[in-house]
Amino acid sequence: MLTISNSVSVADWEIDISQIRAQGAGGQNVNKVASAVHLRFDIQRSTLPxxxxxxxxxxxxxxxxxxxxxxxxxxxxxxxxxxxxxALNRLQALIKSVAKQPKTRRPTKPTKGSQRRRVDHKTRKGKIKSLRGKVPVG
Known part of the structure; x- marks a missing residue:
């Protein structure tokens, strides 16, 4: 059983893992090649939502x-x-990547309130900048 999230999991019978041994393996990597694995997962036949x-x-x-x-x-x-x-971790990561809800884009046009706040902030900042270096007369 491969758990994706609290509500979604993949049963063992849905995942086919087979050991693959490459032809003509030799040299230093003979053990590495002998332990190679191919994981096969059919999306259409799975119990995923x-x-x-x-x-x-x-x-x-x-x-x-x-x-x-x-x-x-x-x-x-x-x-x-x-x-x-x-291989199981990589399959889990692949399914988790599609499990995330796509982010909604913010409206391209700013709201009236945000425009007003921006202008107010810029003018306030401008006033403060213009007073820098000047000694207040008091």
């Missing part, structure tokens, strides 16, 4: 195919368990 599915499909990420399958390759670590954990 429809909003998350739409946002995932709309992402321009090279890990997501046109059919809606996410393939994450992990081979940074020498042990299989660490590579599996790394």
């Amino acid at each position: 429809p909003v998350y599915k739409e946002r995932l499909m709309a992402l321009s990420d090279q890990r997501i195919s046109k059919e809606g399958v996410v393939i994450i390759k992990a081979q940074s670590y020498r042990t299989l368990e660490l590579n599996k954990e790394d």
Whole structure:
């Protein structure tokens, strides 16, 4: 079970993790290649909310195919368990990135109140600047 947020999680049966061994692996990195992992996650068949599915499909990420399958390759670590954990963390981060609500833009036109406050502040600041260096007569 991969928990995305309090209300959203991905079941184990939805994630297919397979161990990959590259052909002709040799030399120093033989252990690293032997523990490589490919994680496969089908967006359309998953139990994610429809909003998350739409946002995932709309992402321009090279890990997501046109059919809606996410393939994450992990081979940074020498042990299989660490590579599996790394792949799961990357999938979790990908889904969390679409879970965030997109920010709403502020209106392009400032309100009358904000315009008035800005002008008042600028004029007050201008008056203070103009009095600098002058000795008040009193």
